[in-house]
Amino acid sequence: MATRTDECAVVLGGSIAGLLAARVLSESYPRVVIVERDKILGVHGPRRGVPHGNHAHGLVARGHQIMESMFPGLTDELIGAGVRPGDFSNDIQWYFNGLRLSPARTGLPSVPATRPVLEYHLRERVRALPEVSFLEEHDVIAPVTDASGHRVTGVRVQARTPGAEEQTLSAHLVVDTTGRGSRTPLWLADLGYQAPPEERIEIDLAYTTRHYRLEKDPFDSDIAIIPAATPSHPRGAFFYRVPGDDNRVELSVTGLLGDHPPTDPEGFHAFVRSLPVPEIYEAIRDAEPLDEPLRFRFPASVRRDYNRLERFPAGLLVMGDAICSFNPAYAQGMTSASLQALVLRRHTAGRRLPRPQAYFRDVAREIRSPWSFAAVTDLGYSGVKGKRNLQTALVNRYAALAQRAAVHDPRVTDALVRIAGLVASPQSLMHPRTLLRVLRSARRPVPPSAFGVPTS
Template sequence: MTEQRTGTRAVVLGASMAGLLAARVLTERFGEVVVVDRDTVLGVDGPRRGVPHGRHAHGLVARGQQVLEELFPGLTAELRAAGAEPGDFNGDIRWYFNGRRLRPGRSGLVSVPATRPVLESHVRGRVQALPNVLFREHTDIVGLSVSPDRRRVLGARVQSRGRTAPEEIDADLVVDTTGRGSRTPAWLGELGYRRPDEDRVKIDLAYTTAHFKLRGDPLGPDAAIIPVATPAHPRGALLYRVPGRADCVELSLTGVLGDHPPTDPDGFLRYAATLPVPDIHRAVRDAEPLDEPVMFRFPMSVRRRYERLPRFPERFLVMGDAVCSFNPVYGQGMSVAAQEALVLRRHIAAGSVPDARAYFRDLARAVDGPWEFSAGADLGYAGVEGRRTAKVRFANAYVARLQDAAAHDAVLANSFMRVAGLVDAPATLMSPPRALRVLRHSLRRGQRPDSGSRHAAAAGPAAAGATPDTPES
């Protein structure tokens, strides 16, 4: 605990991963941090209602792992002890784009494929152990308490189950981390503020997940097998071991634009057989199913442009999926939330409650790259509505060539995965040394100057972000 305080109490609305990360950094500058959630959250080690995608594939990409390790030292070792299999982001994961495996190499970056309940329960346990954190479970969020002139948020109005009337929790700062269903836009309208503009990319994605007890070991020393969905091969998957169960795997199949993986067991296996990587179907076709396949649908990515609002209530911030929810196949949700937590940390470090507009401007910078990646990649699908600029088309064609070259060149594969892991900026892929390697490969392959456009949709400017993760942050 630091001696200098920003305030006496902060309230976090929602015990999502973003909410837990917000609570962690707020403890450094507030005497008390209250986390409010409608669910039972403490002691939960399985899926819960507030995380409807909690039964499906999750993982921390490299930058997310780095930030969580900074905020919770030793967390990666804890996850390993719980049976998760952290590994090198390139060398220990079999990545496939357009049916071709990226050349394995040691990237020096750590990724953690694990179930959402395992990841969340360990982070929540660390936050719960902090002496100035209080969880309010089974509590509905009713709204905000504001000053008479509506310029300042004074706290949150909540209602515990079984109580007949709401109560007010006074706070020096309120942070909304309630996810895609955030009511902040509606609250702003009710208070006389403008609602934020929204960018939307409709992808109509579905995850279908099932668990199997294996007869063999398809993974060997690897942490996961991931054929990434692309417009050339729009069906994708993620296969990894269930933490603590060496003989069991979780398999999530993905499909877009209405081509959704079936939930009946036979249909699920037939869908797996259509993947461009046969290893996955071979692994589960004779395995023992442990449950019925379950589907989660994700209709669209949404980015709320709070940074463009001319004014915003004081002592109130928004974070996580409540600001931007990404297509989950790009593996960005939890890791972007972790970077947003660092933004929040910087803005409370001065010892005063953050200026909302300055905070949202910095938050937008943290979101810009991942959003451009995922939105651009989704626009590679012909059925997705959106404006395809010359920049998007060029980036698509270039990254398609880079992916082709990375199947043979471990240096390019590692560079690609550093961008995929949100460690390096996408521009690094176009640095002269990297561009020269791509060009040399293209010349060896005898590609025409425009041949990369045949695979443009396979990458998007964001193919760099095409890693499985979670929609919610």
């Protein structure tokens, strides 16, 4: 059975990258169809197709700016849903190497909405677009091409019900946003094209998350406590309020290279107690647990270099984690997808058929800086395999100095947070004025106030 959808764009996958793709495609196409294997409309909680949805997610500043520009009023909607926003630095207790950074008012927003809450509100905004429809609980079988095999003209899908027949969605453009498990490399091989080269950084990371209801508020006026994992203190955590006024919190703890946080309650608490910020254990030690610890594993960061392919079929593009999936501890994934959505908007304006090579070249330009940031940082861990050179060592050494300097100097904190928020490039940390502040402040002794409160 064939369904004609003249001048239609089809988006494969309905998570955040797919929603952003549909939003920008709706500006150029009279019909946009999102094909998703899960049931997603009206779903408020985590869903099977997003196994990391139960765990901490960070929307850094640049991603928030882009989403707010695409969906005006989104921040107010999230606040109405119980989200408590704050300043990305001044209202978060940031710890590096066991030391608290000096707070700096950056003016950059932090909106700790949790993944299910953010995705629900984005989905409802996209659902309200008259050009967009959802095809839920359907599997994607394969793209359809013309006789030459050089032009994708649609996609074959099948409902996830017994005995369902395949159906073909004809499309002017198909965008693959199916994430790390994208089958585009296999589809390319089946069509006689080369698969993209891949770069992998094996980190063997795991998140373990548990939710609590607290009797005491450890945050005061802040919105989160985040001890970032570093080579000297490789166990990290994300601790923040869940939207609402009932003192619920989400605690995700992280460990890499096989040092995975346990999923039994006693082991989980012991892992939390080992963190360099004792306030977190103090907060949850006698709190009411709302669920059992749940683990999510992330074996490797992966970048697929589609921009290096000389041939690629017209009418097909790839976006989001299907191109590049980062170490989630750096909270770059949703913002990377937002940046790629802006590229997609430029290349599809006026419903013109994008040239794949030009599109992938521009996407590669957008993800180059965050990928380099994540890759070089991960290579700072001696157990992570990968090519290192003198530059890698110098960058990680200087980053450690900058983190030490930021304990004293809020301007250095501001510089670090802007890089983490993807509103400034890592090279900005080498600005002569910043370099001077780093070298001057890094030599100062650490004040007692920079350390966490001892655990009793």
